[in-house]
Amino acid sequence: MTTDTQAPPQLPPCAHKPKPYTGPSREQVLADRKRFCSPALLTYYADPLMIVEGHMQYLFDETGRRYLDCFAGIVTVSAGHCHPRILERASEQLRTLQHTTTIYLHPAITEFAKKLATKFPPGLDVTYFVNSGSDANDLAITMARLFTGNHDVIALRNGYHGGSPSAMGLTSHHTWKFPTHVSAGIHHAMNPDPYRSPFSGTPEEIATKAAADIEEVIKFSTPGRIAAYIAEPIQGVGGTTMPHASYFAKAYEVARRYGGLCIADEVQTGFGRTGDHYWGFQNFGVVPDIVTMAKGIGNGAPLAAVTTRAEIAQKLAQRIHFNTFGGNPVSMAQGLAVLEAIDEDGLQENSKRVGNRILAGLRKMQERHRLIGDVRGKGLMLGIELVRDRGTKEPANKETAELVERARALGVLLGKGGLYGNVIRLKPPMCMTEADADFLLDVLDRSLTAMEA
Ligand SMILES: Cc1ncc(COP(=O)(O)O)c(C=O)c1O
Structure with missing residues (x-):
C-alpha cells in the first residue's frame, strides 16, 4: 500500500519535448472564453486546465507540464495524439x-x-x-x-x-x-x-x-x-x-x-x-x-x-x-x-494487454479501498464506480470529483460519468504502455489512500 507522504509518482519517461508556448495566458483564455463563448461549454476541474500540445498518450499544458491522458478516447483520439x-x-x-x-x-x-x-x-x-x-x-x-x-x-x-x-x-x-x-x-x-x-x-x-x-x-x-x-x-x-x-x-x-x-x-x-x-x-x-x-x-x-x-x-x-x-x-x-x-501498431492487442493489467490492478485495489464499489469494462474502456457504502451503493459523487482533481495534481487526466457522476471513466489513447498503466494505478492508489485517511 502507498501513502500520501511518499515521493510523488513519476510519469514514465518521454523523449518528446513540447514547443515553448507563446500564446495568450491561461487567465486571458479563460476570461475570453467566459465572455465570448457559449456558457454551455463546460470545463473540467475547479481550476480549468489549458492543454496546448499532445504527443501520443500524453498532453502538455502551457507551462510544458506533461499529463497521462486517460480520457482521450472519449474526446476522440484512438491511436495517440498527433500520431x-x-x-x-x-x-x-x-x-x-x-x-x-x-x-x-x-x-x-x-x-x-x-x-x-x-x-x-x-x-x-x-x-x-x-x-x-x-x-x-x-x-x-x-x-x-x-x-x-x-x-x-x-x-x-x-x-x-x-x-x-x-x-x-x-x-x-x-x-x-x-x-x-x-x-x-x-x-x-x-x-x-x-x-x-x-x-x-x-x-x-x-x-x-x-x-x-x-x-x-x-x-x-x-x-x-x-x-x-x-x-x-x-x-x-x-x-x-x-x-x-x-x-x-x-x-x-x-x-x-x-x-x-x-x-x-x-x-x-x-x-x-x-x-x-x-x-x-x-x-x-x-x-x-x-x-x-x-x-x-x-x-x-x-x-x-x-x-x-x-x-x-x-x-x-x-x-x-x-x-x-x-x-x-x-x-x-x-x-x-x-x-x-x-x-x-498492434493497438487492439495493446488495449487488451494494458487493459487487463489495469483491470487486475483495480480489482486488487478494490480489496483495500472501501470507496471502490465496482470495477468493470473491457480492454481500454474501464470504469471504477465509487460508493460511500458497498451495501446501500450510495453514490460517492463528491469523492469522485475529488479523485479526479487529485489525479490531475499527480499528472493523470481522468474522466467522470455515470447517472450519479460517481464513475471514474478510463479511456486512454490505445497506445498507452504498461509503464503508464502502473503509473496510473499508483496515482489512483495514493489518491484513494489519502482520501480514505
Ligand atoms: C456512445 C455515443 N454515441 C454518440 C455520441 C455523440 O457523438 P458526437 O459528440 O460526435 O455527436 C457520443 C458522444 O459522446 C457517444 O459517446
Whole structure:
C-alpha cells in the first residue's frame, strides 16, 4: 500500500519535448472564453486546465507540464495524439486538396469505405460518412425507419447517443437531455447494468429480465412494430456499464421479432478498444444491422460513419440525401491512416494487454479501498464506480470529483460519468504502455489512500 507522504509518482519517461508556448495566458483564455463563448461549454476541474500540445498518450499544458491522458478516447483520439504517420497522411492530403463534396469521385472515400468493410462481419459493407456521432445516429434511425416502414425506436435507459434533437431523444441520461420534446416515438427499456439494476438476480438473470423488458415496452408503448433497437455495447457516458455476455443475443431476438433493425452505437467501443474484438458488439456474439461510429474512427478528425447492409443503405437513395463535409478527402485520408495505424501498431492487442493489467490492478485495489464499489469494462474502456457504502451503493459523487482533481495534481487526466457522476471513466489513447498503466494505478492508489485517511 502507498501513502500520501511518499515521493510523488513519476510519469514514465518521454523523449518528446513540447514547443515553448507563446500564446495568450491561461487567465486571458479563460476570461475570453467566459465572455465570448457559449456558457454551455463546460470545463473540467475547479481550476480549468489549458492543454496546448499532445504527443501520443500524453498532453502538455502551457507551462510544458506533461499529463497521462486517460480520457482521450472519449474526446476522440484512438491511436495517440498527433500520431506521426496519421499526421503525415492528413497533412499531405490537406496540401493536395482539402475539400470536394461527394458529387465528384475521389479515391480516398472509396479506399476508406472498402477497408472499413474488411473489419466487419460479411454483409456489413456499405458506409455513409458524416461528421459526428450524433449525425451518425440520426442517419441510422432514419434508415431504419425507411427500411422497416415503422417509426418507433427502443433505446436504453442511461444511454447516450448525442446532442442533436433526435440523438438527444435517444439519450436517456438526464444530465444530457433537455426537455425539448425530441422523444416522439422513442421508448427507453431497462438498462442491463448488473451493478445498479432494479432487477434482482445474477448478471445473467438481469440480462434476461432486461431483454424481456424490451418486449414489455414494445407491447405497451408502441403500435406493436418497431423500426429499431439501438444500444451501446458498453455504455460510455452512462459510466462504462456492461451487461452480461448473453444480453444482446436476447435483446436482438426480441427487437427483430417485432420488426426492428438492431443498431450498435460503436462511437466509444469500436476500433479494437475493447481488446478481445475489433467491435464492441463482437464481445456479445451478435451481428447488428447498422453500426454507427465516431470519435476514435478519426483520431481527432470530425469524422463519423454509418455502416450497414446494401439493401438498407439503398433506401436512402430514394431521395437526395447530402452531407457537405461527410466524406471529404482530408477526413477520409485521416480515417484510412487511423485504420492502418491501429493494425500496424498492434493497438487492439495493446488495449487488451494494458487493459487487463489495469483491470487486475483495480480489482486488487478494490480489496483495500472501501470507496471502490465496482470495477468493470473491457480492454481500454474501464470504469471504477465509487460508493460511500458497498451495501446501500450510495453514490460517492463528491469523492469522485475529488479523485479526479487529485489525479490531475499527480499528472493523470481522468474522466467522470455515470447517472450519479460517481464513475471514474478510463479511456486512454490505445497506445498507452504498461509503464503508464502502473503509473496510473499508483496515482489512483495514493489518491484513494489519502482520501480514505
Ligand atoms: C456512445 C455515443 N454515441 C454518440 C455520441 C455523440 O457523438 P458526437 O459528440 O460526435 O455527436 C457520443 C458522444 O459522446 C457517444 O459517446
